[in-house]
Amino acid sequence: MIKAVIFDLDGTLLNRDESVIKFIDNQYERLNQWVSHIPKEKYITRFIELDKHGYVWKDQVYQQLTRELNITGLTWEDLLKDYISQFKNNCIPFPNLFRMLDELRNNNFSLGIITNGLGHFQMDNIKALGIEKYFQTILVSEWEGIKKPDPEIFHRALEQLNVLPNQSIYVGDHPENDVKAAQNVGMKGIWKKDIQWNNFSTDLIINDLAELPSIISNLS
Known part of the structure; x- marks a missing residue:
């Protein structure tokens, strides 16, 4: 589940x-x-x-x-x-960002972010989007001292959310740093399709954030 x-x-x-x-x-x-x-x-x-x-x-x-x-x-x-x-x-959000987050939160999923980058810079962008309140954990590589695709940063997030890898999904646009890295620790990896990686193929793909809740529902 x-x-x-x-x-x-x-x-x-x-x-x-x-x-x-x-x-x-x-x-x-x-x-x-x-x-x-x-x-x-x-x-x-x-x-x-x-x-x-x-x-x-x-x-x-x-x-x-x-x-x-x-x-x-x-x-x-x-x-x-x-x-x-x-x-x-x-900062410009992708379409349907808030609709998707509201739906996941209302369905009682624990939510987190793992992002590579500078700590204050990335947190400023998260706050600018107005989404900080949705997440129980936010890990930024500079502050963690490790970055994706290192499996340790995924394990830290899972530990903070108190869930097992097979109970978790990671959503990202980078084939190696996001999708495959998550799969390597036992999570489901969902690719937020990005045209710069057109040669990448995987089982779970979304073009629009609005698609995510139904995919998660089917996996559950």
Whole structure:
């Protein structure tokens, strides 16, 4: 019987791609006096390319960006601080996020989040989405000292929720770090489909968060 559902954050609950576009557009406008020599579309597009869906940390992204686009008057450290402090103001949830969470909570599932990333940054984004209240446990890799796909971070979440692996589901967008890592500890892994991993195939797939409660009901 399924008792707990644990989620990834970026690309699963948070529509990170759309949030990044919104953020970098706003950053360009906020800092326009230093970046106005760069066409906005070029600034946005190059950031997204360097970011690689969040898998390159922003210190490297902004160092490259300032060199390539000849940004002066602002350092890459200034741009990074702006990212860390302002990204939370641009967080966009995936459709049906609250409907799905309400349904799971009303059906008495224990809920958790395991996310890789910096502690305060990820918590700021969770709070910005307005979803912190739904979760009994939230584990962020920086604070835990380990990150997905390390099985230990999954075991910690299961222990905090007081459930066994075979009583639990993990939902995420990354084939290795989320789906296979969860399966390796004995959990059910559900893939929140992401077009950047088109060659990945697994048994349990959702395109929309609204699909999740019925899939869990069938598994139970």
